[in-house]
Amino acid sequence: MRQFLPSSQFVIYVAGGLLCAAIDVGLMQGLIVYGTGPLLAASAGFIVSLIVNYCFHARVTFKNVASTASFYRYLCVVFLNYLITLAIVAASTAWLDMPMAGKIVSLPLIAINGFILGKRWIFA
16 A cells, blocks of 8 residues: 555655745736736746745755755756746747646646656755
8 A cells, every 4th residue: 555655755845846836826926917927927936936946855855955066956957947837838828828827737747857856866
């Protein structure tokens, strides 16, 4: 039975991800409401949640002392996830005029990518 349950590390990762997603999406939506363009709003949400995400996962999820090397590896993954996010938000805006739908679709994709690379490369 235990083999079918997610690891406690993954549960913590998801909890941190949900916190960061709420920050990310909330800030993006708030900025759009106040007239900011969707790509700039998506960028601002992404950057703020990036800082919270690194600190949370370095200290809580992977219990790793933050280092320069892990931070640079983290930034590489973040840059990749940022490009994925912008591409999906831009496509959703162009095709559906719904930037938030693109943002929401991007979140599970970048979460899976981030966990795998976080566990095996960033904080290994």
